[in-house]
Amino acid sequence: MSESTPQRPYTRIVRRETHSPRSTLAVILAVLVIVVAAWLITEIVLNLLGHPPLLSAPAQLAAGVTALPTFATDLMIGVGSVLALAGIILMIAAVTAGRRARHSLVGERSAVVVDNAVIASALARHAARAGAIDPDSTRVTVGHRRATVEITPTSGVPVDTAAIEAAVSTQLDSFGLRPVLAPRIIVHSHGKVGA
Amino acid sequence: MNNTNRGLNRTLIMVVGLVLLVAGALVVALSVVPAFGRRWSDIAQQVSSNVSGVLVDTPLGTTGSSWLWIGVIALLLIITALLVAFIVRQGRGHTRRLLSQPPTDNGSTVVDSAVAEQLVTQSLADRPELVSSHVSTYRIRGASVLKIAVTCRRGVSPTDVTALIDDRLHALDALVGAEIPALIQISGGFRARTTKATRLS
Numbered sequence: 052m053s054e055s056t057p058q059r060p061y062t063r064i065v066r067r068e069t070h071s072p073r074s075t076l077a078v079i080l081a082v083l084v085i086v087v088a089a090w091l092i093t094e095i096v097l098n099l100l101g102h103p104p105l106l107s108a109p110a111q112l113a114a115g116v117t118a119l120p121t122f123a124t125d126l127m128i129g130v131g132s133v134l135a136l137a138g139i140i141l142m143i144a145a146v147t148a149g150r151r152a153r154h155s156l157v158g159e160r161s162a163v164v165v166d167n168a169v170i171a172s173a174l175a176r177h178a179a180r181a182g183a184i185d186p187d188s189t190r191v192t193v194g195h196r197r198a199t200v201e202i203t204p205t206s207g208v209p210v211d212t213a214a215i216e217a218a219v220s221t222q223l224d225s226f227g228l229r230p231v232l233a234p235r236i237i238v239h240s241h242g243k244v245g246a
Numbered sequence: 247m248n249n250t251n252r253g254l255n256r257t258l259i260m261v262v263g264l265v266l267l268v269a270g271a272l273v274v275a276l277s278v279v280p281a282f283g284r285r286w287s288d289i290a291q292q293v294s295s296n297v298s299g300v301l302v303d304t305p306l307g308t309t310g311s312s313w314l315w316i317g318v319i320a321l322l323l324i325i326t327a328l329l330v331a332f333i334v335r336q337g338r339g340h341t342r343r344l345l346s347q348p349p350t351d352n353g354s355t356v357v358d359s360a361v362a363e364q365l366v367t368q369s370l371a372d373r374p375e376l377v378s379s380h381v382s383t384y385r386i387r388g389a390s391v392l393k394i395a396v397t398c399r400r401g402v403s404p405t406d407v408t409a410l411i412d413d414r415l416h417a418l419d420a421l422v423g424a425e426i427p428a429l430i431q432i433s434g435g436f437r438a439r440t441t442k443a444t445r446l447s
Contacts (some may be wrong), residue, residue: 060387061429064386064429067252068431072250072252073252073255076259077254077259078333080259081329084325085329085330088322088325088326088329091322092322095315095318098315099309099311099315113297117287117290117291117294118287119276119283120280120282120287124277124278127273127274127277128278131272131273131277132270134266134267134269134270134273135266135274137263137266138263138264138270141260141266142260142263144259144263145257145259145263156404156408158412158430160428161394161408161415163408163431163432165404170404176401222403226404
């Protein structure tokens, strides 16, 4: 690896900060497997000591597995589909990227990772100032590639959409976000009275 | 920033998912396909009688049990130990050392992480646009990297915060005489207002 170039560790760090480590899920699964293993150990030890089992002795377990086809069909299909579905969901979680609601931006000195909420909040302030409306009348949603600015105007007061659009675009350009956000301005046709 | 092994996390999730999927499909197939169910019963019966035979042939002293059970317990204990190690291994990577210069004739110089952490935290403490800041140091591929996590108030521009922190980092660079890589993480901004709205009556 070329560690001499300063960009190299930053790309890795930024990637790790903008994607989920899947730690919570992995730890939950590990704990579940540990619980099952502990239960099996307990059953085996109880069986060896000749004590009654907690749920089912090893011999009963084996008999149950042998008798699987004789159980009620509805029950089997139900349990089987739930297990298979859980398995599929876990496998999807294992291979998908697990993106967090964050963007990276180009810093002059450091790597920077910003929550989408912060971007939305800054855009809302600038949109409200450019349109001369109350910040509480603006609602900004920031997705992975799109920033949607929704404006509820005060009834009877026209909204300068062009000015708001220009302000939002300027702000987005100045942030230098990766990936780039495309702005979209929506002015609601029904205004608020007296806001 | 931490050195959690993400590949291992995903591998564990994948393996558990695969086991559940196979088990679920098997359970459904057993009840839906009668021929498969009959074969399953035959084979399972045979396997369990074989296993019983083996268990009888491997006695543990005079207890009347098989020593194979001890082996099974040992195997389960090893799996448990590995999984516990896996859980404990999550999210490490902090370091207490920021810099260590190669020793010279006059001795060697070591700078603790606490120096950078406290300097940066202090320099950001009185900034009105930030609600809080937390600085920590991680060791990434042999190099110390600072992580500056800040929560900013509503409407603060992320570029302004970045410029502010970059400025403080340049001051730090000048102070310690080396440029330490840094990650700035900006969060908050929605519920954190500057002050309460003032009501004029």
